[in-house]
Amino acid sequence: MSALQSSGNFASTANGVYCAYCGSTPAASVDIRGHRGFIFFMQFLKSPGPFCRDCGLATYRRMTVESMWIGWWGFLSAVINPVTMLINIPARSRITELPPPIPGGPRIPMEPGKPLYERIEFLLPIALIIVGPFILVALASLN
Numbered sequence: 001m002s003a004l005q006s007s008g009n010f011a012s013t014a015n016g017v018y019c020a021y022c023g024s025t026p027a028a029s030v031d032i033r034g035h036r037g038f039i040f041f042m043q044f045l046k047s048p049g050p051f052c053r054d055c056g057l058a059t060y061r062r063m064t065v066e067s068m069w070i071g072w073w074g075f076l077s078a079v080i081n082p083v084t085m086l087i088n089i090p091a092r093s094r095i096t097e098l099p100p101p102i103p104g105g106p107r108i109p110m111e112p113g114k115p116l117y118e119r120i121e122f123l124l125p126i127a128l129i130i131v132g133p134f135i136l137v138a139l140a141s142l143n
């Protein structure tokens with residue numbers, strides 16, 4: 001048994017894929033998508049991988065929060081935005097299955113930050129989407 005195997009912790013092993021952002025390994029070759037909808041045009045955003053676990057999670061969370069705010073405002077975006085978020089789920093699970101990036105990469109991996117469900121900037125748009133129609137109905141019934 002080598003010294004590495006006997007060390008007892010969950011040592012990450014290089015998988016031959018390197019993060020496009022910090023250069024760390026292991027990484028997964030996935031892309032993370034976002035969506036911006038405006039009245040007359042849309043933007044399909046893509047952050048190409050590979051991502052290490054930390055850069056991937058940071059990018060996934062950043063793009064999902066952004067899509068939550070500015071992904072809804074086009075005619076087709078109400079459909080496309082949730083589809084974009086669904087497409088991200090397999091990419092996200094491949095990233096979270098990765099062990100932590102091996103220290104000593106060329107650059108420091110991004111800080112993943114808090115999970116989405118602990119972020120007010122993610123929860124607030126969800127609350128508005130759920131509560132918003134009731135407020136509109138209530139306002140309309142005031143006439």
Ligand SMILES: [Zn+2]
Nearest residue numbers: 019022052055
């Ligand atoms: Zn990275």
